[in-house]
Amino acid sequence: MAATIAGLPHTMRYRADLGVLFDSHTGTFHRLRNGVAQQMVALASSGVTRQGVIDGISHRYRVDPATVADDFDRLLRTLATPAPPSNEHRGSLLEVDKRFDATLDFPLRLEIELTAVCNWNCGFCYNVWKIDPTLSDHDIRRVVRDLPEKHIPTDLAKAILDExxxxxxxxxxxxxxxxxxxxxxxxxxxxxGQLGLYQVVFTNGHFITAERATRLADANVRCVLVSLHGDRDQHNQLAGHPRAYDKAIGAMQVLLDAGINVVAELTLVKENLAGALDVIRDVYRLGVREFGVMRYVPTGRHDDRYGIPVSVTLPMMRDIDELTATECPGMSVAWPCAQKLCTSDIDTPIRADDPTLALRFSQLVGHCESGMVWASVSYDGQLRNCPHSNVYFGRLADHPVAELWPTLTDRVHAAVATRDSCSGCAVAAACRGGCHLSSFFAPKTTIGLGIPAVGAASATHTDR
Known part of the structure; x- marks a missing residue:
């Protein structure tokens, strides 16, 4: 764990290989682009005193110690200054800066799937134990019920956090x-929380109470994402639970009251396409100021029923932009999971003078970071690049993340080269083709009878 840096909040952590400081309480990332600033913070985070930092830098660069002291103190003041209110809600939706083209030695973020069990029955759920297109809803419930291990072992989860x-x-x-x-x-x-990690919880809200919200806040759970897919009738129907909507809305309220940032997340499917803006209005009235719109991710099961084209994205973005400018000021809306910046069903290069570029970048987060900046752990303890994927890179009960990560991230970096059809696009580097799930997805998995490993034909084919 990084040492406390005098003059900075004790919650600050430093990643020297990236020149990145992170505040584990506010969720704020600071990228140090100046080499001298990186050296100052690296020294301070290693336990060197303020005077030791000043002496070391002044000796190295033959600069007056008083000048170094002034620069160092100014740097610490800048880093300790809270972000302006206008940026308050950008952290959890847009997360960390994506400009890490070099291979990371270890991910900056990790998603841990704690359990395979759910009290909802969403037909569009992307979870990997629900992607066999031959299974009925009844069979899916049976398979999940019969899983030999439904939850990640607690000791393994804690060991992953320690690492x-x-x-x-x-x-x-x-x-x-x-x-x-x-x-x-x-x-x-x-x-x-005791380790000082910034923690985010994804939930349907059903088991959130005021008492539990307080406990989450005390554990440094700083952000909770709550699923909401329509108005009361529509959400209950899509979730397959008669109280789903009221539970989700109630959870958002008590979480906000506990001081936890809330992000409402809607999976966009054919059935709720027309009412998505009304959902934004509903949560805005509660006090929620972040909203995520994720298009249904095709998995081969019920795609015809739920799937919508990429081309719906830009028209909806325009409507959302108007809504947030008029009825919902201060609401941040983003489209997770690397929606294509061209918002086209086929690759359509964008010119640098395209008048919609500002709108696209206001809501679309750019290329997928899975396997580049972050990774995912399945409920049975396997490492993968993305929670939507059913291609795994090893079991964490047998190998630490650090041992499995290099193979995973090398595979991803090889898969996200710009496609020929994107040639000439002004934002190709930022987009990289959007989601690259198809490069890491093995279809027709026989659920409960084994998971395809790296090396399966479908796992090694790269079409991005």
Whole structure:
């Protein structure tokens, strides 16, 4: 764990290989682009005193110590100054700066799927135990019920958190199934909080109470993403639960009251396309100021029922932009999972003078970072680049993340080269073709009878 840097909040952590400081309480990333600033912070984070930093830098560069002292103090003041209110909500939606083209030695963020169990029955769920297109809803429920291990072992989850702290992973996101159905979920959150990790929880809200919200805040769970896919009737129908909407809305309110940042997340499918703006209005009235719109991710199961074309994105972005400018000022809306910047069903290069570029960059987060900046751990303890993928790179009960990560990230970097059809696009480097799931997705998995490993034909084919 990084040493406390005098003059900075004790929650600051430093990643020297990237020149990145992170505040594990506010979720704020600071990229140090100046080499001298990086050396100052590296010295300070290693336990060198203020005077030691000043003496070391002044000797190295033969600069007056008083000048170095002034520069160092100014740097610390800048880093300790809270972000302006206008940027308050950008952190959890847009997350960390994406400009890491070199291979990282260890991820900056990690997503841990705590459990395969869920009390909802969303037909569009992307979870990997639900992607066999031959299974009926009844069969899916049977398979999940019969899984020999439904939850990640608590000791393994804690060991992963310990490794993350040691290796400079700053953000942990927990998912499921329904995350809070892991029997030791709070124990795991408490462990991560004691380690000083910035923690994010994805939930359907069903098990969030005022008392539990307070406990989450005490465990340094700084952000909670709550699923909401329509108005009361539509959301209940899509979730397959008669109280889903009221539970989600109630959860958002008590989480906000506990001082936790709330992000409402909507999976965009054919059935809720027309009412998506009304969902934004509903959560805005509660006080939620972040909203994520994720298009349904095709998995080969119910794609015809739920799938919508990429081309719906830009028209909806225009409507959202108007909504946030008029009825919902201060609301940040983003489209997770690397929506294509060209928002086209086929690759359509964008010119640098395209008048919609500003709008696109206001809501689209650019290329997918999975396997480049972050990775995912499945409920049965396997490492993968993305929680949507069913291609794995090893079991963490047998190998630490640091041992498996290099193979994973090398595969991803090889897969995200710009496609020929994107040639000439002004934003190709930022987009990299959007989602690259198809390069890491093995279709027709026989659920419960084994998971395809790296080396399967479908896992090694790269079409991006």
């Amino acid at each position: 993350c702290v040691e290796r400079g992973c700053f953000v942990i996101r927990y998912s499921g199934g329904e995350t809070l159905l892991h029997p030791d979920a709070m124990d795991i959150f408490n462990h991560g």
